[in-house]
Amino acid sequence: MVEYASAPGGVEAPGGVEKTWTSGWMWKVSGSLLLLLALGSGAVLFTWFFSGRVENTNPSGQTRAQSGSDRTDLQETLSRISSGAKAAVHLEGSCDEEDGGGGGGGGGGQRLRWRADQGQAFDQGGFRLWNGSVVVPRSGLYFVYSQASFRVACGAGPAPVPLSHGVWRHSDSQGGGAPLMSAVRSACRGPAPADGRGWYDAVYLGGVFQLRRGDRLWTETNRPALLETDDGRTFFGAFAL
Incomplete structure (x- = not known):
């Protein structure tokens, strides 16, 4: 006969083996x-x-706007950034037949016309081209620059040929138009080049000016028929400082 033994707090098992549930376990x-x-x-x-x-x-890891108010805040931020962009304009020159329009100097039956859709030309920050003139978008300091390149077929004699180029400004605060800057150079200062193409010369202008909103800038050139307008050789521009 198999005997069973019991222990306090334990479980009886056959053969007298105790399965004790200790507190640690x-x-x-x-x-x-x-x-x-x-x-x-x-x-x-x-x-x-x-x-x-x-x-x-x-x-890209950027949190998307989830509500209408968040989208509005983003639009306002982008608007502030774009409105703070520096105003700048760069125009390329071309020679057209004289049509009596304003903005450029006449001579030789041709006129210098500035274009915003040619070569490296661009405009941003409110600048616009109107009737041959650049309209200043807001008052402030601007760097204004221009270059006119000429090719002059010199005669047999060493008679110099004057080449002039200038930038003009029309401002209501000054009561009309006045020269902003100008320069004169002389071509044919010696024997004609051997290639037979004549003298090549350029007049470059550049300076810082205090301009007012609505001012108009344009150029005047004494010999537009002699201008070289290929490969960005003749240009006109300005940018805000």
Whole structure:
């Protein structure tokens, strides 16, 4: 016959073997359960947070605007940035038949016309081309520049040929138009070049000026028929400082 023995707080087992539930082992089980519960809760919170970030983030890592007010703030920021852009204009020259229009000097049946849609020409920040003149968008300091390139077929004698180029300004505050800057050079100062193409010379102008909103700038050239207008050789521009 098999005898069973019992111990206080224990469980009887065949052969007198006791399976004792000690307090230390119970604490280990409880701690493991608590750890698993904490890990599960952390995983749920991480998944929720990460999914929310993915929904609000574009591929570049920038947070997308989620509401109408956020989109409005972005538009206002972009508007402020664009309005603060420096005003600048660069024009390329071309020679057209004289048509009696304003803005450029006449001579030899041709006139110098400035174009904003040719070569490296551009305009930004409010500058605009009107009737051959550049209209200043706002009051301030500007660097104004221009270059006129000439090709002169010299005669047999060493008679100099004067070449003049200037920038003019019309301002209501000054009561009309006045020269802003100008220069004169002389071609044919010696024997004609051997290539038979004549003298090549250029007049460059540049300076800083205080201009007012609505001022108009234009150029005057004494011999537009002799101008070289290819490859950006004749240009006119200004930019805000």
